[in-house]
Amino acid sequence: MDLGSPSLGWWPLALVSVTMALISLIGRSIGGALLVGTVFGAVFFFAHLVWVGEFLGPVPWVALAGLEALLFGAGAIPIALAYRWAGRPRAHGGVQLVVVPLIVAALWSTREVVMGAWPYSGFPWARLGMTQVESPFREVASWTGVTGLSFLIVALCAAIVQGVRAGSPRFLRRLFPVGIVALVLVATPQFPTxxxxxxxxxxxxxxxxxxxxxxxxxxxxxxxxxxxxxxxxxxxxxxxxxxxxxxxxxxxxxxxxxxxxxxxxxxxxxxxxxxxxxxxxxxxxxxxxxxxxxxxxxxxxxxxxxxxxxxxxxxxxxxxxxxxxxxxxxxxxxxxxxxxxxxxxxxxxxxxxxxxxxxxxxxxxxxxxxxxxxxxxxxxxxxxxxxxxxxxxxxxxxxxxxxxxxxxxxxxxxxxxxxxxxxxxxxxxxxxxxxxxxxxxxxxxxGLTPASVLGPWLTLLLTIGAGTGLTMLGIAHAHSRPRPSP
Structure with a gap:
């Protein structure tokens, strides 16, 4: 993730990083998700924010990067729960191959929103969407804003993960719609002003x-x-x-x-x-x-x-x-x-x-x-x-x-x-x-871009959608569990 950001800015690595981060949360307990998410956050934020300590010493660097890592780790727990409650996707589970990636992407985006607002006005510095300034996805930001771009990138990565997890030998065919969506995002022009x-x-x-x-x-x-x-x-x-x-x-x-x-x-x-x-x-x-x-x-x-x-x-x-x-x-x-x-x-x-x-x-x-x-x-x-x-x-x-x-x-x-x-x-x-x-x-x-007009509403919608989607998965999981015989 750090290599996907400036100074190197190798943006495809950000997508690889998201995919690996999601895979690492599948099957985790709450404690395991917290640990894995915090380790991911620590490795990233301590590398990405090393400049904080250049002149002010290690204490501000350790404090900021450590806090961001803990918040990132806490935000990994809902994603792990979403995977657990959704269960293993079936080879023909088309709905789950769409719904689960959208919920996971909304949870990731909500974590970015929370970290960007709390504590002390937050620190919305290291957002996934910002790694894409050199990528062919960048013009989508004029329609969705940076948070919306983060959501779409995670949704693509999560859809690939779900397609592979489905276990069908024809999973590449099942991922064809994902490729179409990616091409649409690449072809989307910047909103004209x-x-x-x-x-x-x-x-x-x-x-x-x-x-x-x-x-x-x-x-x-x-x-x-x-x-x-x-x-x-x-x-x-x-x-x-x-x-x-x-x-x-x-x-x-x-x-x-x-x-x-x-x-x-x-x-x-x-x-x-x-x-x-x-x-x-x-x-x-x-x-x-x-x-x-x-x-x-x-x-x-x-x-x-x-x-x-x-x-x-x-x-x-x-x-x-x-x-x-x-x-x-x-x-x-x-x-x-x-x-x-x-x-x-x-x-x-x-x-x-x-x-x-x-x-x-x-x-x-x-x-x-x-x-x-x-x-x-x-x-x-x-x-x-x-x-x-x-x-x-x-x-x-x-x-x-x-x-x-x-x-x-x-x-x-x-x-x-x-x-x-x-x-x-x-x-x-x-x-x-x-x-x-x-x-x-x-x-x-x-002229205002959709991002400038709809950005606050999209941020709110993603946050509400994340909570609602996770709740629905939890309810569905509870009802699907076999009940003990009397």
């Missing part, structure tokens, strides 16, 4: 000292961004974009910072979409702020899902007793934002996702439904230099472009930054540890 012109976007990767442990003085990150912006000045642009944390002081409170931003906006002849920590009353926010020459025209969006143990510490007093040194590094307590993830450049809606908010479906769907015609994702990868983290996050950005039918400008402090077309193709890129900027003409699109 409507062209709405173009926007000239300047985007800058300053490569400043933006990490927790980088040696820096106040203003150094802003200076790096400003210096990298200079070559773009004089080029016509409609919007200038900086990454998350590109301004290391609050421009709403710091007069000197505000003056520097005013100067840059005048020189660029375009508004600047920047990001900084801002304070309003007692609350501190991770804010993307559209800085304009006229203060009355300024707009902002606050990050919806601050990162637990990165941007705030839940239950701080408890964790201070366990890892006081690590908790002490996090001085700010960011407040979740409630304003829409959108700013407007004239009549053009720009959808926003601040760093890890790109992995939360609701943020992306809210932007699309609020009128986004393109997306800007601002991120700070400085604490994960040289790791797979930024490539995994870029895969999310590319899949979001496909899912919504919108172009994406993904800008990082230290790389990799990219402009991504509405079909997920990379238009331009700036590599890691490089200070540079570009001006790119970005396509605008209107």
């Amino acid at each position: 409507t062209s709405a012109g173009n926007l000239r976007v300047g985007w800058v990767q300053g490569n400043g000292p933006a990490g927790y442990f980088d040696q820096k003085k106040p203003g150094d990150v802003l200076a790096a961004q400003s210096e990298a912006t200079v070559p773009l000045l004089g080029q016509p642009m409609d919007l200038l974009v900086w990454p998350e944390g590109g301004v290391d002081s609050d421009p709403l409170d710091n007069v000197r910072t505000a003056s520097e931003l005013d100067r840059l906006v005048r020189a660029a002849g375009a508004p600047l979409l920047m990001n900084a920590a801002t304070a309003r009353g007692e609350d501190v926010f991770n804010t993307s702020l559209l800085w304009t020459a006229d203060p009355a025209d300024r707009q902002w969006h606050d990050k919806v899902n601050p990162v637990p143990f990165g941007e705030y510490v839940p239950d701080r007093s408890f964790y201070e007793r366990i890892v006081p040194d690590l908790v002490g590094l996090i001085q700010r307590e960011y407040t979740p934002g409630t304003n829409p993830p959108l700013v407007r450049i004239g009549q053009v809606g720009v959808g926003l996702g601040i760093c890890f908010d790109v992995i939360y479906d609701q943020v992306i769907w809210d932007g699309a439904r609020s009128g986004a015609q393109l997306y800007v994702f601002q991120t700070n990868n400085a604490d994960f230099r040289g790791s797979d983290e930024n490539l995994q996050q870029l895969a999310f950005a590319r899949m979001r472009a496909i899912e919504t039918g919108r172009a994406v400008v993904n800008v990082s402090t230290v790389g990799t930054s990219q402009v991504i077309a509405p079909d997920g193709a990379t238009i331009d890129t700036i590599g890691v540890d490089t200070a540079a900027g570009r001006v790119t003409t970005v396509a605008l699109r209107t």
